[in-house]
Amino acid sequence: MGPFSPQAPATGWRFDLTLEGSELGAADPVHACEEALAEAGWTRDSIDSVALVVAELWHNALEHGVLGLDSALKERDGGFSDYYVLRERLLRENRTGRVRIALALETLHGDPVLSIEVEDSGSGFDPRAPRAPLPGRRSGRGLAIVRELCEALEFSARGNVARATCHWDGPLPA
Amino acid sequence: MPILSTLSDDGTLTLRVAGRFDFRSRETFLRSYEECEREPSAFVVDLRDAEYLDSSALGMLLLLRDFAASKGASVTLEHPRPLVARTLAASDFGHWFTVA
Numbered sequence: 001m002g003p004f005s006p007q008a009p010a011t012g013w014r015f016d017l018t019l020e021g022s023e024l025g026a027a028d029p030v031h032a033c034e035e036a037l038a039e040a041g042w043t044r045d046s047i048d049s050v051a052l053v054v055a056e057l058w059h060n061a062l063e064h065g066v067l068g069l070d071s072a073l074k075e076r077d078g079g080f081s082d083y084y085v086l087r088e089r090l091l092r093e094n095r096t097g098r099v100r101i102a103l104a105l106e107t108l109h110g111d112p113v114l115s116i117e118v119e120d121s122g123s124g125f126d127p128r129a130p131r132a133p134l135p136g137r138r139s140g141r142g143l144a145i146v147r148e149l150c151e152a153l154e155f156s157a158r159g160n161v162a163r164a165t166c167h168w169d170g171p172l173p174a
Numbered sequence: 175m176p177i178l179s180t181l182s183d184d185g186t187l188t189l190r191v192a193g194r195f196d197f198r199s200r201e202t203f204l205r206s207y208e209e210c211e212r213e214p215s216a217f218v219v220d221l222r223d224a225e226y227l228d229s230s231a232l233g234m235l236l237l238l239r240d241f242a243a244s245k246g247a248s249v250t251l252e253h254p255r256p257l258v259a260r261t262l263a264a265s266d267f268g269h270w271f272t273v274a
Contacts, residue, residue, distance in 0.1 A: 048257055049257055141229040145265070
């Protein structure tokens with residue numbers, strides 16, 4: 001690892017989950033991540049914060065990445081409900097999408113951190129494109145929440161890999 | 175996520191939400207204020223039992239705000255836990271709601 005790659009993978013702890021096709025509508029990966037963190041000794045309050053980050057990234061990956069849903073629909077009259085009705089229909093019809101979620105204990109500048117990586121099989125997006133939410137809009141706040149709760153958030157590949165880094169808030173594996 | 179709604183004598187509708195407040199609560203949350211037997215004069219969302227609010231829950235709160243505004247009523251968000259308060263602040267919700 002060179003000086004520009006401060007994140008070195010640690011061997012201590014890792015949790016991986018891949019959902020494909022019909023599993024995407026049936027599984028609750030947020031709950032699975034919570035159980036993994038609880039087993040690693042994390043407290044309830046710390047888990048809630050990470051669960052919210054995982055939920056935002058997972059919903060983005062599933063709804064925008066795999067299903068191709070556009071949040072602009074939420075801004076129309078009745079569009080908020082329409083969005084979730086369409087989400088259900090697309091999920092039922094979906095046969096091919098894939099989302100991978102990986103949590104790992106890593107070190108950043110010598111400190112233990114939790115990395116949360118969420119990758120989807122969608123066509124990605126340009127994270128540099130301006131997309132600041134208009135103040136009264138009903139959508140577009142997910143990434144602001146992730147940035148508030150994490151130390152860092154970055155996108156790679158074609159914009160279909162999100163990686164958030166948070167404090168490691170549990171005991172360190174012996 | 176369960177929602178306990180109480181309409182007081184002064185016309186305040188209090189919606190007490192518990193657990194994870196996200197898109198799965200959408201229909202329950204909408205019904206809790208749209209199907210009220212009397213028209214409320216004010217709305218309170220009591221967040222003391224809410225573990226977290228995600229971005230879709232923030233959208234639902236804005237829908238409630240639009241609904242209340244169409245009746246000339248206000249919405250107050252009460253007793254957020256630290257994580258919920260942080261989420262609301264990151265979204266600049268103090269601009270849209272009274273957070274108490």
